[in-house]
Amino acid sequence: MIRPHEPTARSKEAMDPTLDDAQRAYQESLRQFFQSKWPESSVRASMEARTEEETRVWRQLAQQLGVAGLTLPEEVGGSGSTQIEAMLVLEEMGRALYGGPYLATVVLAANALMLSGDGAAGKEYLPAIVAGELTATLAFAGNGRDRSNAPTPTARRTAGGWVVAGTAHRVIDGASADRILVEADTDEGRSLFVLESEDGLVRRQVETMDQTRRLARLEMTDVPARLLCAAGEAAGVLDRVRALACLALAAEAVGGAARCVQETVAYAKVRHQFGRPIGSFQAVKHRCAEMQVRLETATAAVRHGARVAVDGSEDLALLASVVKVHAAESYFRTAADTIQLFGGIGFTWEHFAHLHFKRAKATELMFGSPRDHRRAIANTVLAVRG
């Protein structure tokens, strides 16, 4: 009898030729953590409403596994590891359909705080983030690269300091985050702020297609805010954070797709029709093979993206677009095939497949759709070279 979690014939080592032993051990601890602490029942409970469990699990992730401070320096309590370890965290989160504070708090906010070079703000917020005691998010104008007509929030100086006004859409964890960073236009150009008050701020949670992740609309009416970086000089920080966010979603996508392939292949081995396992039929076998090809190529892409985020050897924005397009489209196609290969049961609410299907589509569309990214890629690679 094949158990659902039996690994596929390919060994994990063969999948991860570039990981060292310590990284593999960390990956294993993470996987075990999510298997015991964030099973599918936890995912479903948190889809209904915020749970105490979420907060507890996030603290444990931060305090026991050090995920929040992985890439942060020791001065703020971090462990000074690299984007490679962060990528492993994200892969396991994707596998477990985890929708907790990591993406918004760490990938968006903590990275932006670090990159902003604002030492005082860093000292104030980062140690609490590392400890799992403070959550945060970043509201990109248009949440990435989308074509929404919503104008970018604006900020202006008043006698009492900066205030931000306008609406930010689809802000990840926007209803719950303890601190909100906002991209806003100033007379000097693109700037980055931390909101300093709830006065004038209305947070509205929105209903999401992908219920494993929470989004909110933030309506700001002259909310007092603190400027990070110099006014008009946030473009570099925001672009880098956006690239890291794309790589993060790609890593999550790889984890989610790996789970889909694993479960689908296991099912194809035990589900019998016409007196034989359905996985023995070529129509099924070949669809599984296509899933595996997408998974291996997306894994290779994500691993390379993380290496470049560490060593800076290539144009990160271009690479992040390439990696995100491939990983997100692969995840979506594989999640769709998962529903198909499970048949009727795969279409039910109780089955896990739709959770991946919706999350995969959301992954494709957040921080720039595949079409947006291909447009950006074309603008770079089709430009006449000097």
Added chain:
Amino acid sequence: MREFLAAELPADWRGVGALDAEAADAFAERWRVTLFEHGFLAPSWPSEYGGAGLTPLEQVVLAEEFARVGVPTGIQNDVFSIVMIGNTLLHWGTEEQKQHFLPRILSGEDRWCQGYSEPGAGSDLAGLSTRAELDGDEWIINGQKIWTSSGHLANWIFVLARTDPDAPAHSGISLLLVPMDQPGVEVRPIRNMSGDSDFNEVFFTDARCPRENVVGEVNGGWKVAMTLLGYERGEAAATLPIMFRTELDRLFALARENGAAEDPVLRDRLADAYVGVEVMRFLGMSSLARFLEGHPPGPDAAVSKLYWSEYHQKVTELALDVLDVESLVVQGRRPTNVTMFQTDDVGAPNDSASWITTAMISRSGTIYAGTSEIQKTIIGEKLLGLPK
């Protein structure tokens, strides 16, 4: 490696594709001699057999540099002579076989081709029916092979033949080394859909070879044949992405020149092709890491082969759409196939004949060396453990 290339190539070298067909052929023959003299023709072979004894990493570096500057690693037959049968003899051959055949391969005296597929045995290779029977000190061979690439340029053929007709399909096969310059061997060219004739039918009518010309054990040829197929790809993980990227850059140049790059739909497809070739590079780095750690290519090769062959069809279909009505007319330089028969030669001009021929040739990529369907079955069964 760069010093070697700088010293041996003309200062204005732009790749084999910048030469016309005749000059390209002449260059390939001359270049082969240069490689031979430096031991680079079989870089992985031990020096006692005429190789350079390079480590896997050094082989990769050499292959990468060659791919970058657009010079071949040998002539067409060398894929069969060196990569396939030469490597197989190194692994399975007797000392006498190595001493006899390997130097003759490197000197160019023996040029090999492959006698595997038959009209009735393509994907199901073990269903082959060419027979070999012992007659004193010689094997007598009867049957027919097909899709024998470069067979018309070869004087030796390695033949999979049934030597025990009563044994189960995989157990009664032997790998024989057969000279082609004899009355019992006839080669007939087959014209492919691009209009060229690179592959052939080979007929054996009481053809003969010495009894000792068996590689591995008699009736043990299947195992030998399978290791041989593994040699088809090694440092390809490094060179394929370079080759396909060079080709795509040429397509980008064409799209800029003729305005296709301004069309939003084509622009989206061009960007998608860029994603495709980049992903091939990432996959290559991952395969390479495994190769350099000493893992043999194995079933992983199925993923890579499936990926690049499907990619190439997509990108050459795109090329014809970028050319638009220019694709209706065959104009300019055709690929010479000196470098490889996957992309056109490095440095080739952006002529319609180049893209049209390449688009036609690309249809074979998902068929030869295991069709896409066979690759998916290998992935399903060998990597995922799905039942037969």
